[in-house]
Amino acid sequence: xxxxxxxxxxxxxxxxxxxxxxxxxxxxxxxxxxxxxxxxxxxxxxxxxxxxxxxxxxxxxxxxxxxxxxxxxxxxxxxxxxxxxxxxxxxxxxxxxxxxxxxxxxxxxxxxxxxxxxxxxxxxxxxxxxxxxxxxxxxxxxxxxxxxxxxxxxxxxxxxxxxxxxxxxxxxxxxxxxxxxxxxxxxxxxxxxxxxxxxxxxxxxxxxxxxxxxxxxxxxxxxxxxxxxxxxxxxxxxxxxxxxxxxxxxxxxxxxxxxxxxxxxxxxxxxxxxxxxxxxxxxxxxxxxxxxxxxxxxxxxxx
Amino acid sequence: xxxxxxxxxxxxxxxxxxxxxxxxxxxxxxxxxxxxxxxxxxxxxxxxxxxxxxxxxxxxxxxxxxxxxxxxxxxxxxxxxxxxxxxxxxxxxxxxxxxxxxxxxxxxxxxxxxxxxxxxxxxxxxxxxxxxxxxxxxxxxxxxxxxxxxxxxxxxxxxxxxxxxxxxxxxxxxxxxxxxxxxxxxxxxxxxxxxxxxxxxxxxxxxxxxxxxxxxxxxxxxxxxxxxxxxxxxxxxxxxxxxxxxxxxxxxxxxxxxxxxxxxxxxxxxxxxxxxxxxxxxxxxxxxxxxxxxxxxxxxxxxxxxxxxxxxxxxxxxxxxxxxxxxxxxxxxxxxxxxxxxxxxxxxxxxxxxxxxxxxxxxxxxxxxxxxxxxxxxxxxxxxxxxxxxxxxxxxxxxxxxxxxxxxxxxxxxxxxxxxxxxxxxxxxxxxxxxxxxxxxxxxxxxxxxxxxxxxxxxxxxxxxxxxxxxxxxxxxxxxxxxxxxxxxxxxxxxxxxxxxxxxxxxxxxxxxxxxxxxxxxxxxxxxxxxxxxxxxxxxxxxxxxxxxxxxxxxxxxxxxxxxxxxxxxxxxxxxxxxxxxxxxxxxxxxxxxxxxxxxxxxxxxxxxxx
Numbered sequence: 001x002x003x004x005x006x007x008x009x010x011x012x013x014x015x016x017x018x019x020x021x022x023x024x025x026x027x028x029x030x031x032x033x034x035x036x037x038x039x040x041x042x043x044x045x046x047x048x049x050x051x052x053x054x055x056x057x058x059x060x061x062x063x064x065x066x067x068x069x070x071x072x073x074x075x076x077x078x079x080x081x082x083x084x085x086x087x088x089x090x091x092x093x094x095x096x097x098x099x100x101x102x103x104x105x106x107x108x109x110x111x112x113x114x115x116x117x118x119x120x121x122x123x124x125x126x127x128x129x130x131x132x133x134x135x136x137x138x139x140x141x142x143x144x145x146x147x148x149x150x151x152x153x154x155x156x157x158x159x160x161x162x163x164x165x166x167x168x169x170x171x172x173x174x175x176x177x178x179x180x181x182x183x184x185x186x187x188x189x190x191x192x193x194x195x196x197x198x199x200x201x202x203x204x205x206x207x208x209x210x211x212x213x214x215x216x217x218x219x220x221x222x223x224x225x226x227x228x229x230x231x232x233x234x235x236x237x238x239x240x241x242x243x244x245x246x247x248x249x250x251x252x253x254x255x256x257x258x259x260x261x262x263x264x265x266x267x268x269x270x271x272x273x274x275x276x277x278x279x280x281x282x283x284x285x286x287x288x289x290x291x292x293x294x295x296x297x298x299x300x301x302x303x
Numbered sequence: 304x305x306x307x308x309x310x311x312x313x314x315x316x317x318x319x320x321x322x323x324x325x326x327x328x329x330x331x332x333x334x335x336x337x338x339x340x341x342x343x344x345x346x347x348x349x350x351x352x353x354x355x356x357x358x359x360x361x362x363x364x365x366x367x368x369x370x371x372x373x374x375x376x377x378x379x380x381x382x383x384x385x386x387x388x389x390x391x392x393x394x395x396x397x398x399x400x401x402x403x404x405x406x407x408x409x410x411x412x413x414x415x416x417x418x419x420x421x422x423x424x425x426x427x428x429x430x431x432x433x434x435x436x437x438x439x440x441x442x443x444x445x446x447x448x449x450x451x452x453x454x455x456x457x458x459x460x461x462x463x464x465x466x467x468x469x470x471x472x473x474x475x476x477x478x479x480x481x482x483x484x485x486x487x488x489x490x491x492x493x494x495x496x497x498x499x500x501x502x503x504x505x506x507x508x509x510x511x512x513x514x515x516x517x518x519x520x521x522x523x524x525x526x527x528x529x530x531x532x533x534x535x536x537x538x539x540x541x542x543x544x545x546x547x548x549x550x551x552x553x554x555x556x557x558x559x560x561x562x563x564x565x566x567x568x569x570x571x572x573x574x575x576x577x578x579x580x581x582x583x584x585x586x587x588x589x590x591x592x593x594x595x596x597x598x599x600x601x602x603x604x605x606x607x608x609x610x611x612x613x614x615x616x617x618x619x620x621x622x623x624x625x626x627x628x629x630x631x632x633x634x635x636x637x638x639x640x641x642x643x644x645x646x647x648x649x650x651x652x653x654x655x656x657x658x659x660x661x662x663x664x665x666x667x668x669x670x671x672x673x674x675x676x677x678x679x680x681x682x683x684x685x686x687x688x689x690x691x692x693x694x695x696x697x698x699x700x701x702x703x704x705x706x707x708x709x710x711x712x713x714x715x716x717x718x719x720x721x722x723x724x725x726x727x728x729x730x731x732x733x734x735x736x737x738x739x740x741x742x743x744x745x746x747x748x749x750x751x752x753x754x755x756x757x758x759x760x761x762x763x764x765x766x767x768x769x770x771x772x773x774x775x776x777x778x779x780x781x782x783x784x785x786x787x788x789x790x791x792x793x794x795x796x797x798x799x800x801x802x803x804x805x806x807x808x809x810x811x812x813x814x815x816x817x818x819x820x821x822x823x824x825x826x827x828x829x830x831x832x833x834x835x836x837x838x839x840x841x842x843x844x845x846x847x848x849x850x851x852x853x854x855x856x857x858x859x860x861x862x863x864x865x866x867x868x869x870x871x872x873x874x875x876x877x878x879x880x881x882x883x884x885x886x887x888x889x890x891x892x893x894x895x896x897x898x899x900x901x902x903x904x905x906x907x908x909x910x911x912x913x914x
Contacts, residue, residue, distance in 0.1 A: 121342050
């Protein structure tokens with residue numbers, strides 16, 4: 001690679017390096033002062049830019065964000081911080097949070113990744129309801145136009161790790177407890193697929209759309225009171241496999257036994273809160289009811 | 304320190320498939336990933352998986368289409384491997400329960416896709432990636448494979464032999480995001496990088512916030528060359544406000560592109576008289592921007608993609624999630640009105656140089672998926688060819704790292720494969736480290752050491768120092784540096800590239816490096832410190848952006864996704880070769896290697912790529 005400077009020979013290189021090191025040592029103090037000055041300026045610039053952006057905006061929305069950090073003395077006691085954010089058309093709650101983080105407080109912490117409602121990272125409690133931050137238009141949070149404030153909290157009924165981040169381990173444990181994997185070993189040879197009817201694919205289609213965001217579990221009163229309850233997402237996952245005609249009848253029966261346990265489907269009291277909050281519109285309550293019916297049918301068979 | 308036979312970095316499609324493959328081979332394998340696996344961006348892939356499954360189709364036709372799509376910059380052994388292995392891997396997914404869309408006879412559906420001579424794109428609605436990701440994660444759960452989720456891999460534990468081809472990778476160092484602990488991971492068989500894309504180097508991208516090129520940046524600084532980095536795919540149909548992708552499936556099903564004057568410009572303006580909307584992605588992206596630049600765009604920014612004529616039933620059956628995306632992210636009802644679309648960064652053809660087994664030139668270090676460059680896509684990837692790459696090369700890397708006996712690879716790796724060195728690239732500023740030799744080249748303890756434990760331990764200490772420095776000192780926040788870098792890349796290293804602009808981009812990258820020297824993490828907490836993670840990612844983006852721009856400046860021709868204003872022809876005479884950039888201990892070096900056009904039983908003859 002040439003930058004217009006020819007490659008120095010080894011000896012010269014050493015010389016240059018040595019001279020450079022000496023110079024650096026001499027002016028280290030001066031350099032440190034200059035750097036400090038630059039940093040202060042850059043930080044002042046950033047604050048000024050945020051202020052100007054807010055002043056210049058036609059509309060601003062005030063985010064009231066839950067803050068908590070077990071390790072930082074001033075955040076040990078949960079509190080709400082306010083961040084005025086300039087509103088732009090099409091702005092989502094996630095956009096607003098990112099703006100606040102990048103312009104006011106880089107320690108503002110929340111999970112997010114895809115920005116398009118498939119990774120399921122940013123389920124939050126927005127104005128008192130479980131929603132995906134990326135899929136929630138700020139403008140939709142008011143009857144007319146832009147809301148003055150938006151209140152953003154971590155998902156209820158989960159342990160808060162920090163700010164808007166909750167511990168998802170229990171949710172994952174429940175998901176994995178229903179044996180959420182295709183188990184049929186008796187698959188066709190070679191390049192032959194298993195046949196599945198379009199109707200059957202349609203029957204499981206909605207259930208396969210789950211993105212593991214945890215909104216349903218957080219909205220469920222039963223799950224809040226019974227920590228062992230499988231919860232809507234895990235039961236939906238069980239439905240996805242129990243209803244898939246590609247798995248044999250023996251496996252279906254095994255799956256029904258899992259969801260019929262003490263903390264399984266029978267705990268559901270059909271309050272529909274999970275169905276209401278599901279960002280992928282999965283009819284969770286219907287799926288739970290369908291499994292109850294299947295379980296009854298199975299038990300009648302053995303009577 | 305944790306120890307496993309095989310460590311897979313990244314939990315997306317390639318990483319999960321690699322882990323399952325290593326497990327199939329009997330290895331103790333662990334996945335280390337900064338996101339929980341189901342959060343990976345494979346889940347956003349919409350279109351499908353190309354696989355020659357049906358009568359009338361053949362892997363060799365798939366290979367021919369792929370080679371043509373690559374504009375003859377793919378390597379035949381890699382392409383043929385992809386096309387031969389894809390049918391088996393695709394059916395394997397079906398056997399694992401993946402909910403593919405079905406035909407009336409119950410077999411999996413396939414549909415036409417851009418640049419394909421046969422409708423071989425196997426799909427599951429317009430959410431194929433979501434189903435592929437979840438199906439494979441389910442199989443990981445079934446096998447009880449260890450997953451360290453929300454562990455951010457900061458660096459590789461590589462020996463510091465002077466010649467990168469003598470170096471060995473013994474593991475990696477991860478930051479446990481929840482606890483703030485630095486953890487060494489020792490791998491006795493190999494480390495497989497499967498970190499996905501690096502679209503965050505650009506401002507308008509379909510990539511996730513997490514796609515920051517960590518794998519390519521780490522491998523590059525450890526001494527592995529990155530290959531064909533100038534080839535970046537800009538997808539022609541992304542939503543203007545967010546960059547959210549509207550699948551090529553819409554055009555595959557018959558969706559039509561219009562300009563502001565209501566012209567079906569792909570035909571009426573002669574961009575692709577045969578294939579129209581289904582021409583290769585680079586062709587369609589340039590056509591759209593040309594329309595906008597010549598004043599026929601809507602609002603000087605985008606064009607329309609119309610699918611209304613397909614009818615509600617067909618749209619709901621096959622493209623339902625497109626309706627949701629247009630509604631949620633653009634406020635448009637695709638059943639009632641055309642959707643606004645414009646090109647956005649989508650996929651990186653270039654990446655970590657590997658052979659067909661996923662091996663890099665550093666022993667024990669592998670790469671697979673988007674972060675790697677085998678190369679199957681050459682200068683342009685066909686739609687539906689990314690997902691088969693994940694499963695085919697993920698599986699091969701997993702098998703090889705776990706010790707399976709595989710035939711000798713035909714693709715050579717490492718600087719010794721160079722056929723020509725770039726000696727007169729005129730760059731306005733010097734690229735690379737600011738104070739070479741760089742302190743973070745390879746993870747070393749200052750002396751060549753063969754003891755794997757010592758290499759990992761010393762790498763942990765190096766990273767501990769890095770974290771301490773970032774946390775303790777006062778400095779600037781990384782966010783503005785990242786945002787300026789993204790703006791510069793989107794302005795100057797986009798669909799249309801000019802020499803002056805590329806030089807300005809190099810200057811902007813240099814400036815980003817200088818500002819980054821003063822970067823610091825304001826959040827004092829050890830708990831879930833995303834400020835720290837994002838700050839480290841920004842460093843990776845700077846390195847990746849620089850290699851993209853260097854390659855783009857060097858390649859004075861127009862091939863595939865790489866368009867140069869001053870060089871409007873493909874130039875096989877001079878440029879039928881791969882661009883390699885080696886970090887070279889902080890002083891980047893460009894060189895070239897041969898493209899392999901010799902296939903298993905035929906040679907591919909470069910032809911004019913027209914659609």
